[in-house]
Amino acid sequence: MNLIAQIEAEQIASLGKEIPDFKAGDTIRVGYKVTEGSRTRVQMYEGVCISRKNGKGIAGSFTVRKISFGEGVERVFPLFSTNIDSIEVVRRGKVRRSKLYYLRTRRGKSARIAEVTNYKPLAEK
Numbered sequence: 829m830n831l832i833a834q835i836e837a838e839q840i841a842s843l844g845k846e847i848p849d850f851k852a853g854d855t856i857r858v859g860y861k862v863t864e865g866s867r868t869r870v871q872m873y874e875g876v877c878i879s880r881k882n883g884k885g886i887a888g889s890f891t892v893r894k895i896s897f898g899e900g901v902e903r904v905f906p907l908f909s910t911n912i913d914s915i916e917v918v919r920r921g922k923v924r925r926s927k928l929y930y931l932r933t934r935r936g937k938s939a940r941i942a943e944v945t946n947y948k949p950l951a952e953k
Contacts, residue, residue, distance in 0.1 A: 836886050843908055847884070849950050852877055852928050853921030853941050858892060858905055859913035870913045873903060876921070876941065878928040882907075893931060900932065920944040 850856055857874040875894030882888040888907035893900060905912060921941040931939055 839886050840908065845908055845912075847907060848915055848917050850877060850890075850915070850917050852879055852926050853923035855918040855921065855941075856892060857914075857916045857918055859915075860905070861911045861913055874918065875901075875903075876928070876931065878902070878931055879926070920947045 854877050855874065856877050857872055859870045859872055861868055862871045873892060873894070875892040877890055878893045879891045880888065881890070884907075886908055889904055890907060891902055891904050893902045895901070920943060922944045923941060928941075
């Protein structure tokens, strides 16, 4: 293991975050800490993960797209952000691409993603 990867692994271990195994096409629910004045609350943001960048590393991020009041809304979350309270996989999607940017132009039935019913979790190394 090279030095940069070793330092990155130490940083991830020190954060102590539990990141579930998810990929593009999965519907996920992200609990994001929102500060309003002096109060802090957790706001859930549920939608389809349309992309993941930089893999499982410390600089990783993912984009979640949802339809809010008939308008498509996308939000990019850093994977190891301190403002993320929890990440929960609601359903697994069966897709053949790693980036689902084509969903931006789709509406209704053509924007559906088939669900994976025989999902097996990845074995950790």
